Amino acid sequence: MLLDSQTKEEGFALETNRPYPELFREPKRIVVLPMGAVEQHGPILPIDTDLRIAALLAEKLEEVLGTHRVLRLPPIPFTLSWEHRGFPGVISLSVVTLHHILDDLMTSLRAWGSYGPSLVVLVSWHGGNQALESLAAELGARHNLPLVVLPSSKSRRAAYQMAGPQDVHAGSLETSIITAFWPDLLANRTAMLQEDAPPFQAMDVQTALQGLGMRRISSSGVWGNAANPSVDAGKAGIQQLVAQMAAEVREMLSFEHRNDA
Numbered sequence: 001m002l003l004d005s006q007t008k009e010e011g012f013a014l015e016t017n018r019p020y021p022e023l024f025r026e027p028k029r030i031v032v033l034p035m036g037a038v039e040q041h042g043p044i045l046p047i048d049t050d051l052r053i054a055a056l057l058a059e060k061l062e063e064v065l066g067t068h069r070v071l072r073l074p075p076i077p078f079t080l081s082w083e084h085r086g087f088p089g090v091i092s093l094s095v096v097t098l099h100h101i102l103d104d105l106m107t108s109l110r111a112w113g114s115y116g117p118s119l120v121v122l123v124s125w126h127g128g129n130q131a132l133e134s135l136a137a138e139l140g141a142r143h144n145l146p147l148v149v150l151p152s153s154k155s156r157r158a159a160y161q162m163a164g165p166q167d168v169h170a171g172s173l174e175t176s177i178i179t180a181f182w183p184d185l186l187a188n189r190t191a192m193l194q195e196d197a198p199p200f201q202a203m204d205v206q207t208a209l210q211g212l213g214m215r216r217i218s219s220s221g222v223w224g225n226a227a228n229p230s231v232d233a234g235k236a237g238i239q240q241l242v243a244q245m246a247a248e249v250r251e252m253l254s255f256e257h258r259n260d261a
Helices: 049-065 095-110 131-142 153-163 172-181 205-212 231-253
Strands: 030-035 070-072 119-124 147-150
Touching (some): 049 231, 095 119, 095 131, 119 131, 119 231, 153 172, 153 231, 172 231
Parallel strands (some): 030 070, 030 119
16 A cells, blocks of 8 residues: 555544544634655655655644644545656646546535635645646635645745755655654665766756656656755754744635635
8 A cells, every 4th residue: 555554643644534523513724635646756765755745744734733723634645747757656647637636626615614614725745746836726716715735836945955956856855754754664775875966057957857757867766865864854844844834824814804706
């Protein structure tokens, strides 16, 4: 299984394991939906790395905001991973399919009536999900229900830059996070850790990755230095991201009574 049995601290305990009368004793102001990705992460990291990190961020966000305010839904495991096509283990949805999934989600949430949320947060760690922001803007407007994608692109870039200027995919940051929260997954694999950092100068790394595809950039599927993962760096990265996400959610909620529809 991609999602094996984990403890609450490891990011996979579900809020939806209770009957609805108990779960909705009071309306949930925020619905949090982790959006994963199943794709190669080099010879070391699991193919569900982005799914694990998104689920972990969603759980930590719920803890910070308060479980009485948040309903954390089970993750959607597959999203947009076309830039990794050609590697075994990659599963990608089309943008049209993802649009339909999210449209149906928003329709369902609106049908909750007075128990429905004031804000929907899609938690996505996968860098190839840039189209989610446009989908969120469209569907939030169509359903008159604010929909946001977090962490923001700015927050993700800041986290990666702390790990190094060429840390893009399956490198220092992601390996440190997996080492910190799922150390058993990397047991006896340290000899395989490697660095494969292409020397792009003019191009934005995500533009290069989306335009060229990972196989043209890195035969190993790694873009960054995964040779020296740090538990402290992994925990600090998650803590920084969650703090920024929580601040952005609180700010968005301050606008919930303003309606220009």
